[in-house]
Amino acid sequence: MIQADWMEEEKMSLKAKTRVLCTGGVGYIGSHTVVQLLQKGYDVCVLDFFGEGSFGLEVLRRIELLTKKKVSYFAVDLKDYQATLLALQHERIDAVIHFAGFKSVSESISQSLEYYQNNVIGTINLLLVMREIGCKRIVFSSTAAVYKPIERCLTEADPVGPSNPYGQSKLMIEKILSDLHTSEPSWCVCVLRYFNPVGAHPSGLLGESSKFPNNLLPTIQQVAIGAREKLVIHGSDWDTPDGTGIRDYLDINELADGHVHALHALMQRTDGEGCCKIYNLGTGKGISVKQMIKSFEEATGRNIPFTQGPRRPGDLAKVVADPSLANLELNWTASTPIRTSCETAWKWQCSNPNGYL
Ligand code: UD1
Numbered sequence: 420m421i422q423a424d425w426m427e428e429e430k431m432s433l434k435a436k437t438r439v440l441c442t443g444g445v446g447y448i449g450s451h452t453v454v455q456l457l458q459k460g461y462d463v464c465v466l467d468f469f470g471e472g473s474f475g476l477e478v479l480r481r482i483e484l485l486t487k488k489k490v491s492y493f494a495v496d497l498k499d500y501q502a503t504l505l506a507l508q509h510e511r512i513d514a515v516i517h518f519a520g521f522k523s524v525s526e527s528i529s530q531s532l533e534y535y536q537n538n539v540i541g542t543i544n545l546l547l548v549m550r551e552i553g554c555k556r557i558v559f560s561s562t563a564a565v566y567k568p569i570e571r572c573l574t575e576a577d578p579v580g581p582s583n584p585y586g587q588s589k590l591m592i593e594k595i596l597s598d599l600h601t602s603e604p605s606w607c608v609c610v611l612r613y614f615n616p617v618g619a620h621p622s623g624l625l626g627e628s629s630k631f632p633n634n635l636l637p638t639i640q641q642v643a644i645g646a647r648e649k650l651v652i653h654g655s656d657w658d659t660p661d662g663t664g665i666r667d668y669l670d671i672n673e674l675a676d677g678h679v680h681a682l683h684a685l686m687q688r689t690d691g692e693g694c695c696k697i698y699n700l701g702t703g704k705g706i707s708v709k710q711m712i713k714s715f716e717e718a719t720g721r722n723i724p725f726t727q728g729p730r731r732p733g734d735l736a737k738v739v740a741d742p743s744l745a746n747l748e749l750n751w752t753a754s755t756p757i758r759t760s761c762e763t764a765w766k767w768q769c770s771n772p773n774g775y776l
Pocket of ligand 1 (some may be wrong): 524525562563564614615616620633634635638650651652653654663665666708731733734737738
């Protein structure tokens, strides 16, 4: 009898659980978010095209190891509407967090059509399938790259005007979501514009797996392990206190937490009470390239040799978020010291010298 009661209770709690679909859930930001959602009691399923070899399955295995929870998944490419519909048509999904998308700025310039096809068409297919299955809540991964390049703390009201197809594809999706909410006001949309995500899961089991990184911290890590001889600082003559570029580096675990807060806000709304919100996710504090090198050296005890090179085309002196809206409305802030992010990134690098392979 006690056993039966317990099972009944378990069934009830399972029934009450919010079921969240994470597209791109085995990627860098997606995987960290899936862990937090599972730890907070959400029921999570992942939809991903499981790109390179078996790395996606390895990410899922590690997520399950960390959370002691099972994650169901669909190996589907969002570019294929029929396959996406087939996978999701009998699923109960309460909300979607949409991470899936190509994200390299340089690649987006050389392969613009593929970027638009993958990011924009993939999202349209997802939205059509969501409508078909009656799920109208979506948190969307956008980027600070949608803003017009200006050098001050950026608010959500600042002008947009991306300088590359990657940012442009994200902005197009933002527009599609906003138009969708206008034509069908019961949709609940939350767009998150990320600044510069850094760091890894404290366990060392999840992190950013990129063979040819261009971003600052992964490049510093490559120098630290000896895969590169030196870091090239792209410009030391910027109008900043030490002459090097300033960015808003945001710890990946706090960024993941931002998604949980955004999801929570959407789930508070009753069916039919739609919205279309945009939030910057950043710390509001700027860190220069030289400060990042120093923090990494202090956190790891490694020496990072560097040379001063020319400015990288398209770079800016300073890109920093004004995150006050997310602080206020999502009750979310990012305050992890950069040193902690350097420590976790280094732990990930040392435990996984070849990424997930
Ligand atoms: C880049 C992307 C942006 C994306 C973000 C994600 C471009 C133009 N923008 O932004 O769309 O959202 O990554 O993290 O690619 N630096 C060096 N040496 C290096 C690498 C970087 O000095 O080897 C400097 C850069 O000049 C910049 C800072 O480090 O001042 C940060 O660079 P990076 O990590 O590439 O990020 P963003 O350029 O801000």
